[in-house]
Amino acid sequence: MTPGIRPLVAGNWKMNGTSASLNELRMIGNGFMSGLDAETEALVCVPATLLAHAAEILSRTPVRAGGEDCHTKESGAHTGCISAEMLKDAGASHVIVGHSERRADNNEDDAIVQAKASAAWRAGLVAIICIGETRAEREAGATLDVLSRQIAGSVPPNATASNTVIAYEPVWAIGTGLTPTAADVTEAHAHIREKLSEKLGSAAAKMRILYGGSVKPSNAVELLGVKNVDGALVGGASLKAADFLGIAEAYRNIS
Numbered sequence: 001m002t003p004g005i006r007p008l009v010a011g012n013w014k015m016n017g018t019s020a021s022l023n024e025l026r027m028i029g030n031g032f033m034s035g036l037d038a039e040t041e042a043l044v045c046v047p048a049t050l051l052a053h054a055a056e057i058l059s060r061t062p063v064r065a066g067g068e069d070c071h072t073k074e075s076g077a078h079t080g081c082i083s084a085e086m087l088k089d090a091g092a093s094h095v096i097v098g099h100s101e102r103r104a105d106n107n108e109d110d111a112i113v114q115a116k117a118s119a120a121w122r123a124g125l126v127a128i129i130c131i132g133e134t135r136a137e138r139e140a141g142a143t144l145d146v147l148s149r150q151i152a153g154s155v156p157p158n159a160t161a162s163n164t165v166i167a168y169e170p171v172w173a174i175g176t177g178l179t180p181t182a183a184d185v186t187e188a189h190a191h192i193r194e195k196l197s198e199k200l201g202s203a204a205a206k207m208r209i210l211y212g213g214s215v216k217p218s219n220a221v222e223l224l225g226v227k228n229v230d231g232a233l234v235g236g237a238s239l240k241a242a243d244f245l246g247i248a249e250a251y252r253n254i255s
Ligand SMILES: O=C(CO)COP(=O)(O)O
Pocket: 012, 099, 169, 173, 174, 175, 176, 177, 212, 213, 214, 215, 233, 234, 235, 236, 237
């Protein structure tokens, strides 16, 4: 938590979900309508194929819909790619950029991630910029250096708290059931806040820094209660409404 920052609980469905999954989204929307939004903002980033449906379903709720990636360009000869403008047109409010799965699977480097964040803003979307170290980098004691390098390279110099969210996702914690200790998360998030302040000045103070990687209802109070953790980016547990709502409910037990 950071005083004065309303937490954001965001889901990332990754390459999961067909129209049959939209019922979970309806239940997520209904859950936030029955009072949860008082504690936290909510967003679910879905595959592009579901985005227009998701946005329509969620439009009657406080939960927003987002995309999982965007191209750097507005339009053109890029078969199979999706622009930020297309996501916006389909009803997105946010887009994830630089997720470690895209950095690894699609060789996306910090410069591309930064260009994607700028593309998101051009379309009127909030960019959720993901950073985080691999297991090898952690074991080499390089976690904070990696975070510094990724902030320097991936975050545009004119980022603000209203157009950008940072998500710290240790790669080794994603989908593994492993999580850093609260002390590790405290250190990483304090470092991220410090590097953002050096780069962005006062804009950094109110910028949300989410934690992502094996967040579940059972560990949400511990992980989300850490200083400078301003919400969660949730993968697997966002596919089931009960789990996603359970994570958001953690805020009722965090003071
Ligand atoms: O990558 C993530 C969210 O972007 C985290 O995934 P899991 O919650 O499944 O570990």
